[in-house]
Amino acid sequence: MNSFDFYNPTHIAFGEGKIADLNKLVPAEARVLVLFGGESARRTGTLDEVTTALGERQVTLFGGIEPNPSFETLMEAVAQVREQGVDYLLAVGGGSVIDGTKFVAAASVFEGDEWEILTQGGRNIERALPFGSVLTLPATGSEMNKGAVVTRKSLKAKLPFHSNHVFPAFSILDPTKTYTLPLRQVGNGVVDAFVHVVEQYLTYPAQAPVQDRFAEGLLQTLVEIGPQTLAEPENYQVRASMMWTATLALNGLIGSGVPQDWATHMLGHELTALHNLDHAQTLAIVLPAMLRERKAAKLDKLVQYGERVWNIRDGSAEDKAEAAIAKTEAFFESLGVKTRLSDYDLGEQHIEPLIASLESHGMVKLGEHGDVTPEVCRRVLQASL
Template sequence: MLNFELFNPVKIIFGKDTIGNLPTLLQNKEKILFAYGGGSIKKNGVYEQIKQALIHKDVYEFSGIEVNPEYETLMKAVELCKKCKIDFILAVGGGSVIDGCKFIASAAKYKKNDPWELVMGAQSEKAIPLGCVLTLPATGSEMNGFSVISRRSVNAKKGFFSAHSYPEFSILDPSVTFSLPERQVINGIIDPFVHVTEQYLTYKINSPLQNRQSEAILKTLIEEGPKAIKRKEDYNNRANIMWCATQALNGTIGKGVPQDWATHEIGHEITALFGLDHAQTLAVILPALLQHEYDYKKEKLVEFGKNVFSLDYNSEAKIAKTAINKTEKFFRSLGAKTRLSEYKIPKKELKHIAKKVMETSKGVKLGENSRIGENEILEILEIAWPSYK
């Protein structure tokens, strides 16, 4: 096992009707930015619950944070925070809203000229504290310090990390997910699934506990995912999926083990260029990447096949290859597309995508072995392009 440090200060309040805990959680906060995305929280009753909980606070609302939060939009909130001397940010929504608020929190305290520098690697020295009410489980942003921001003017989608970006608390009420559109439910299953594989499907390093924790999340998502499509108001089902999404990226399963993240890096560029949902890109790229990197991931793919899909063949190669096929079939069973051609992305654009990925990574090769460069990315994209048979 590799050396590691683990730090996670986020207080989780999980369960039905837990939004009612907000007055206690915010008792020492006065000027609050209440930030959210579109109008969905006004349709499912969450907005009114929040307003009631904040009735005795000085509240400033900021709406319109996009699915892929835009730098230009977020900078409007940054100016509002500065002008009104906001002392706490309450992010209400899914991962995009939370990611956006993490940027707002750091950018509002950034002393240099261009807060985009934070996304490009500059370190934030402090941030406005924030808390979350999660309405769409998927990214795990409610319990980590990571954030992903887009900037349309330069066709960029970049992630950044700050120790100041951890929420003070996150409220997770599975019942608020009952009204989610099917597309978002599907995304909320695929996203944590791939978060786990990025930390699990690498190479062996004698980490049995992390392996089994990862396999437990994957098996739970495989068991509970299809139910979520059919049973829109099954509280226990939605609770299990919500907790899987949080556990998939709160730092625990990735400590002491090699990590990949090439699927995410390639997917981010596809989102930036063509506007696909984040999870849609992951469902396309992961099976293709596993095929391409088969020789380097074979041992873990065999474990994956045996322990997650319960495969029992005499041939390890058959187990590994079947596990890749079953992963793609699982995504498709949820209703997800798994090929670039299904999204009408022209094959002639693949070289451009590969080039953009490497530009964004500043020439640093991707993957746990740091061997995936522009040529390899193009080969992965070519595997991911043909129609599914």
């Protein structure tokens, strides 16, 4: 196990009816901007529940944050914060809304070109407005971490940033708020959480049995409850398990002291930026081919993954590794998330622009060993056709 610093200050309020806790979680004198996505938050009554819980505080709204939050839209929110003297933000939605709120929190008090927050990966963030979140779509873990991803449509660029200044002060997790989600979003959420765990776990042995067993437990849970989340939308215990698993998948704990990959995510970001695919769809396309391409380097952990998560006992190490990848691919498909570029009408002609975009963003040495080059990514995409 490597040395590490683990820090996570986010207060989690978990359970049905916890939105009422906003009255004690948000400072009484706060001037609050509530940020949300489409009209589902209003249609389901969640937005009304939130504003009621905020009581007599000064509250304004900002809607329209996209599933892949855009720099352009978020800068409109920044302008509203500055014009209205807002001093507290509240995200109501899934990972995209929370990611966008993190950017607004930092950009609203940033001196200089706000796009540099993304180009510098958040290293230049010195402070941010405080904010909390009400999670309605479990998937990304953004509700309990310091990272976010933002797309600049005009540049077709999707870039991540991280900073200790953008941890949510609190996040409310009420599983009942997931009951009305479209099945596509539910399946995407399971895939997203699954790949988050894989990117921190499926690298090479690092003598970190606690992190390994924790990660494997989360993966096993997702395999077990994934189909149930689709089949039983109002099963509270299943949705509660899904919500908490997705949060734990990327709150920093299982990645502490171990090597991490993230090549699948970086290549996936390019697919989203250029072709507007759902984030989880890109992960389901890239991961199986990425694992096959890098099977030799990941063989020990692939075998461990196959044995412990999928109970694969027969065959050689190579056989077990391939069976584990096939099981992963089939799991994604069973959730309604397709795993080939051709499933989304993308072909050979789309590969070179994706590689060029990857190179333009400096993503030329990816993976836990820094050996995932553009040529490796090209082969991965070709294998994903």
